[in-house]
Amino acid sequence: MRAGNASVGRYATIVVAALAVAYGLIAVGVAARHGVFTTYAGRSTAAAAGELAAGWMLVAAGLAAWWRRPRVPAGPLAVLAGFAWFIPDWIGWQTGPAAVRALALAAQGLTLAAVVQLALGAPTGRPSSALARRLIVTTWSATVAIAIGRVLFYNPFTDPACVTWCTANPLLLHDSQTVARALDWADVGLCAFVAVGVASIGGRSLAHATTAARRMLLPVVLPAALFIAAWTVRVILVATTPNENPARAIAMASFAGRAVGLGLMALGLAWSTGRAARGATMTRRLARQAAAGTEEHSLEVALARATGDVSLRLAFPLRDGGRWIDTQGSEIEPPQRRADRSVTTILRDGQTVAALLHDPAILDGEALRRGIGTAAELAIANERLRAEALVQLREVKASRLRLVETGDAERRTLERDLHDGAQQRLVSLAIALRMAQSAFDEQGAGAAGASLREAGDRLDRAITELRELAHGLHPVELSDEGLAAAVEALAEGAPMHLGALPAQRLPPSVEVAAYVLVEEATRRAAARERGPAPGVQAQLADGKLVVEVEDRGEDSPQRALADLVSVVDRVRALDGLLTVESTSDGGVLIRAELPCA
Amino acid sequence: MRVVVADDSMLIREGLTTLLRQAGVTVVGKASNSDELLRSVALSQPDVAVVDVRMPPGQSDEGVVAAERIRDEHPNVGVLLLSHYVDSRYATRLLAEHPGRLGYLLKERVSDMAVLIDALERIAAGECVIDPTIVAGLVKRPRPAQALAVLSNREREVLALMAEGHSNQGIAEQLVLSGKTVESHVRQIFAKLDLPDTSDQHRRVLAVLRFLRS
Numbered sequence: 001m002r003a004g005n006a007s008v009g010r011y012a013t014i015v016v017a018a019l020a021v022a023y024g025l026i027a028v029g030v031a032a033r034h035g036v037f038t039t040y041a042g043r044s045t046a047a048a049a050g051e052l053a054a055g056w057m058l059v060a061a062g063l064a065a066w067w068r069r070p071r072v073p074a075g076p077l078a079v080l081a082g083f084a085w086f087i088p089d090w091i092g093w094q095t096g097p098a099a100v101r102a103l104a105l106a107a108q109g110l111t112l113a114a115v116v117q118l119a120l121g122a123p124t125g126r127p128s129s130a131l132a133r134r135l136i137v138t139t140w141s142a143t144v145a146i147a148i149g150r151v152l153f154y155n156p157f158t159d160p161a162c163v164t165w166c167t168a169n170p171l172l173l174h175d176s177q178t179v180a181r182a183l184d185w186a187d188v189g190l191c192a193f194v195a196v197g198v199a200s201i202g203g204r205s206l207a208h209a210t211t212a213a214r215r216m217l218l219p220v221v222l223p224a225a226l227f228i229a230a231w232t233v234r235v236i237l238v239a240t241t242p243n244e245n246p247a248r249a250i251a252m253a254s255f256a257g258r259a260v261g262l263g264l265m266a267l268g269l270a271w272s273t274g275r276a277a278r279g280a281t282m283t284r285r286l287a288r289q290a291a292a293g294t295e296e297h298s299l300e301v302a303l304a305r306a307t308g309d310v311s312l313r314l315a316f317p318l319r320d321g322g323r324w325i326d327t328q329g330s331e332i333e334p335p336q337r338r339a340d341r342s343v344t345t346i347l348r349d350g351q352t353v354a355a356l357l358h359d360p361a362i363l364d365g366e367a368l369r370r371g372i373g374t375a376a377e378l379a380i381a382n383e384r385l386r387a388e389a390l391v392q393l394r395e396v397k398a399s400r401l402r403l404v405e406t407g408d409a410e411r412r413t414l415e416r417d418l419h420d421g422a423q424q425r426l427v428s429l430a431i432a433l434r435m436a437q438s439a440f441d442e443q444g445a446g447a448a449g450a451s452l453r454e455a456g457d458r459l460d461r462a463i464t465e466l467r468e469l470a471h472g473l474h475p476v477e478l479s480d481e482g483l484a485a486a487v488e489a490l491a492e493g494a495p496m497h498l499g500a501l502p503a504q505r506l507p508p509s510v511e512v513a514a515y516v517l518v519e520e521a522t523r524r525a526a527a528r529e530r531g532p533a534p535g536v537q538a539q540l541a542d543g544k545l546v547v548e549v550e551d552r553g554e555d556s557p558q559r560a561l562a563d564l565v566s567v568v569d570r571v572r573a574l575d576g577l578l579t580v581e582s583t584s585d586g587g588v589l590i591r592a593e594l595p596c597a
Numbered sequence: 598m599r600v601v602v603a604d605d606s607m608l609i610r611e612g613l614t615t616l617l618r619q620a621g622v623t624v625v626g627k628a629s630n631s632d633e634l635l636r637s638v639a640l641s642q643p644d645v646a647v648v649d650v651r652m653p654p655g656q657s658d659e660g661v662v663a664a665e666r667i668r669d670e671h672p673n674v675g676v677l678l679l680s681h682y683v684d685s686r687y688a689t690r691l692l693a694e695h696p697g698r699l700g701y702l703l704k705e706r707v708s709d710m711a712v713l714i715d716a717l718e719r720i721a722a723g724e725c726v727i728d729p730t731i732v733a734g735l736v737k738r739p740r741p742a743q744a745l746a747v748l749s750n751r752e753r754e755v756l757a758l759m760a761e762g763h764s765n766q767g768i769a770e771q772l773v774l775s776g777k778t779v780e781s782h783v784r785q786i787f788a789k790l791d792l793p794d795t796s797d798q799h800r801r802v803l804a805v806l807r808f809l810r811s
Contacts, residue, residue, distance in 0.1 A: 419681050420656065423704070424606050430708035431612030438619050458608070 013063050020059040020082060024052050027086035030093050038092030040255045043246045050259040051086070057266035058082035065273040074118060074125030078269055081114035085262060102169040105154070106147040109187065111262075112231050113143040116194050118265065119224030120201060123216045123272035129205070135197040142190045146183050153179035184239040191232040198228055216275060219268025223261045230257030299383040300327050303356070311341070313357040316384045318391065324355075327383060329390025346380055354380045399569040406566045417469050425462035429455055475515070483511045483538065487518050491536075494526045499537025499548075506545055510594045513570045514538055514547045517578075520567050521549040521590050524560070528553050544576075545594040552587030560588050567592075598717060601626035601641060603634040603660070604649040604679070613647070613707050620710050622717065629653075631663040638667055638674055644721040645675040649704070650687065661687045668695035675720035679704045685731050689806050692725060696799030700726035700762075725762040725802050732760040735809035747789045755782045760805045764798060 028041045028048045035042035041051045059082035066075025090096065090104035116139045118125055120132040127133045152173040159177065202221045206214055233254040238244045245251055304312040315324050315335045326332050335343045335355045346354040436451035470476075478486035484501035491498055496518075505511075518536050525534040531553030538547040554560050557580040561568065564578070571578040576594040583589050600622055604610040607629070614624045626637030630653050638646050646667055650660040664676040668691070675698035680687065688701035700720045706712050706728070716726040736745070736757050745753060751772075758768045769779045787794050792804050 416656065419651065423681060424609065427704050427707060428606060428608035428612055430705060431609060431616060434616055434708045434710065435612060435619075438616070 013067055016079065017059070017063060020056060020079075023083065024055050024086060027089040028052055030096070031089040034094045034096065035089060035092035038094060038246070039089050040246045040252060041089055042092065043252075047246075047252070047255060047259075050256065050263075051089075054259040054262040054266070055082050055085040057263050058085065058269075061266040061270040061273070064270055068273050069124070072124035072126055074121070074123065074269065074273075077114045077118055077125045078266070081111050081118070081262070082266075084108075084110035084114065087111070098167045099170050101167055102151060102154075102156075102171055105156070106150040109143040109146055109190075112191070112194065112228070113139050115224050115227050115231075115262070115265065116198060118269065119198055119221050119228075122220035122224075123269070129201070132201050132205075135194075135201060139190065139194055142186070142193075146186055146190070149179060149183045149186075154183065155180075181239075184235070187235045188232075188239050191228070191235050195228050195232055198225060216272045219271050220265055223264035223268055225261075227258050227261030227265065230254045230261060234258070299379050302379075311358065314380070314383060315355045315357060316387050317352055317355075318388070325387050325391055327387050329387045329394060331391075346377065348377065348381070353377075354384060396572070399572055402566065403569050403573065406569070414469070414473070421465045421469065422462050425458055425465060429458040429462060432458055474512075478511055478515050479508070482506070483514050486511070486515050487536065487538070490515075490519060490522070494522045495533035496522050496525075497533055497535045499535060501538050502540050502545065504540070506540075506596050509574055510545055510596055513567070513574055513576070513594055514545055514592070516570060517547055517564070517567045517590070517592050518549060520564055521551060521560075524563055525551050525553055540596065543596055545592075545596055547592045547594065549590040550583065550587060551590065552583070552585060554588045555582070555586055557582055557588050560590060564590065598645070598721060599623045599625045599641065599643040600717065601628065601634065601637045601643045601646045603628040603630075603637075603646060603652065603663070605629045605652050606649075609649075609707065616707070616710055617647075617713075620714055622714070631659045634663050635666060638671060642671065643674060645677055645698075645700075645717050647677045647679065647717075650678055650680040650682070658687065661691065664691060664699075665695065668699065673698075675699065675723075677702060677716055677720055677726070679707065683731055683734055685727065685735060685806060685810060688727055688731070689803070689810060692799065692803045692806065696797075696803065697723050697725060701731070702726065702728045703730055719762065719767075724764060724767075725799055727761045727802070727806065729757075729761055732757050732809070735760065735806070738809070744790075748786060752782055752786050752789075755779065756786055756805060759783070759786075759801060760809060762802050 028051060031039040031042035032048065033042075037043070041048040058078050062075050062078025062080075062082060064075070065072070065078060069075065084107065087104050087108045087110070090100055091108065093101055093104075117127075117136045120136055121127040127136055151169070151171050153176045155169050155172050155175040155177075157168045158175055159180065198221075202217075202225070206217055206221065231254075233250065234244065237248075237251055237254065246255070300312065300314045303314065304310050314327050315332060316326075317324055322334075324332050324334050335357050337343050341357055344356045344358065345352045346356065432451055432455035436448040436455060439451055440448035475486045475489060477489045482502075482505045484503060487501055488498065490496075506514075518538075522534050522536065525531070534552070535550040536548070538545060540546075551560065561578075561580045564580070568578045571592050571594060574594055576592055578590070578592045580588050580590050598621075600617065602610055602614055602617070602624055604613065610627055610629065614627060617624055625641040625643050628634035628637050634646065634648060634652075646664075648660040648664055648667075650658060652659040652663075660678055660680075664678055667674055667676050676691075677700035678687065678691075679702055681704050683703065685701075688699075691699055691701070698720055700716045702712070702716055706716075719726050736753070745756075748756065754772060755768055758771055763771065765776060765779045765783065768774070769776050772779070774782075784794075786792075790808055792808060793800075795801055795804065
């Protein structure tokens, strides 16, 4: 939504307002001086005050709506209705120019037509249903037709009903009292048609509206109904009595009803304009905040404040799909519409970048979406980045903890392996040697032979165990000759199909990460004891080592990823990326990209 | 001398048994876990039980737990713990609650029969024995510089031997000193280190160990 002053300038607004004030005062003044018997305003000060209040309020509300929402017709319509409201004063201007009075007489129906459109098109003035649109068009057409008919065929001077204010109609084409009477009754018919139409269409749309929409409609539609009812009384009076005599109580009551209806409608229009403008206000506020760069509160709080919906929450979809997070970066359920909660998605380039969870009774989703302008979208994008950063931070923390725990677990295993394996063997070797020694001391060289052989065997086993243990810690090929040699050595012990491997040396941490990935992935495959051997390859590309292990015996990428979590941590620690994807033949492709810079 | 040998490694258990027998010790029972050990001790009431600290099922401190039970239930049976750890934690814990008839040696001592037999004899005589390597580690341990600087070299030697569980007489033999000289050294050490003076042999060992560990 563009700012209001793009279409209706500040000065234009002030000029129109000033005009309305002056025009109203002049009209009431004319009525007071020259319409004592022919106008309500001229007849009583209270009526004059009521007329002024209703007219000015309507113009003011119209200008406010025009300012706030320049693209919708409600504002201009209300201003028009406000100005037309004073027309009866010109009709009753007893000493005024005949042309003015005749034109005023013709144009008097404009107020009704404008009110009908405001009511059926509430709150924008633009009707939402085709039926309402047809009714509005009919009203305008009939109003214009009756006005033209009056200008062309009604001659007040020859009207027998005209007693007090007879004047000529300078625009008269043909003097026909019959046509004039018919036009009066046509006016009655139009009023009846409008009353029924507004009651049924307005009533139906109220019944089907959401709570929020109903709150927007009622303050406009109900006063309009009052106005139309009072107007109907008036046209019936005009058609059935010699003239519309302000002195009659029923006529004055009808005037009062019109004034009150119009005044209330002005208030209702102002209120719904204010509500609808919240979106725009919110945008401006957020834009200011974003520009100032000093966010006192989070965007969520700002949105809740701007919209008045304390239950408002922001949710962001994570880029890896399916998962949602809140502004704190905690994972939440994917947002779903409920009776007491609307979900309004914010799209950018066709992608959902955020969802607003809010109370549908307070805020209409469409209005909210419209209210969120470019600046707010930026703020939301910012907030999303922040939430994603929180998620990453949390994952990094978890990963760091896992790295430490994995390290501790490995140290424990190592300690146990050393104590239970090599140390035990060496102790028993020491015992065997002692026995050999005592056998030698007591029975000579021959007797010691068996014990010495035993000692030699134990020493061999201790050496083997130590070698295996050391190799499990860090294969010597890896540090001596590099990744290719280490993976080839690994392939001698575990079944795998080797593809291309990088011939050159890489940073030690990259080599270890790549080796551990291959070792873990192939060990998973080997542990199944069945199924095809995994394929392994690694290549340097764009300064990255890309390691791929294709495991056709595994069908669940999630399970594979869960098993490889320690490798994932290692890869992430190197700023790399590890992904597991399903392949077309039902296996998984484990792929790591390791920056070698 | 009658002993029970408990170690889950068959090679070590059998080898140790053979060596002990050759050295003239009577091995009256063999055990590969705590339960067997406790049964064997109850049955044969040996002078000393030789117990590996790590035993099934947990491979952690089952031997220590079994040693505590032996010392609780059979006050006349001494325990010699063989440990993989160069660490006085278990020894201090056991000494605090079950003074006397207790030894704590590193596992590799099993090949040094002289040390092993000496330890068994001292335990059977009611003394306690702490591995010299462990004591040496404690003495060398980083601590506020002045703490041991108040002692002369000779006094530090005496302190280490006290920590190993030796009696005054044993210390005198080791250092080739007279009993009276050793006694005066011991008094000096206790005064300089502000240790609670005690005539009880085990409390003395415990006090020295605690001082060295603190």
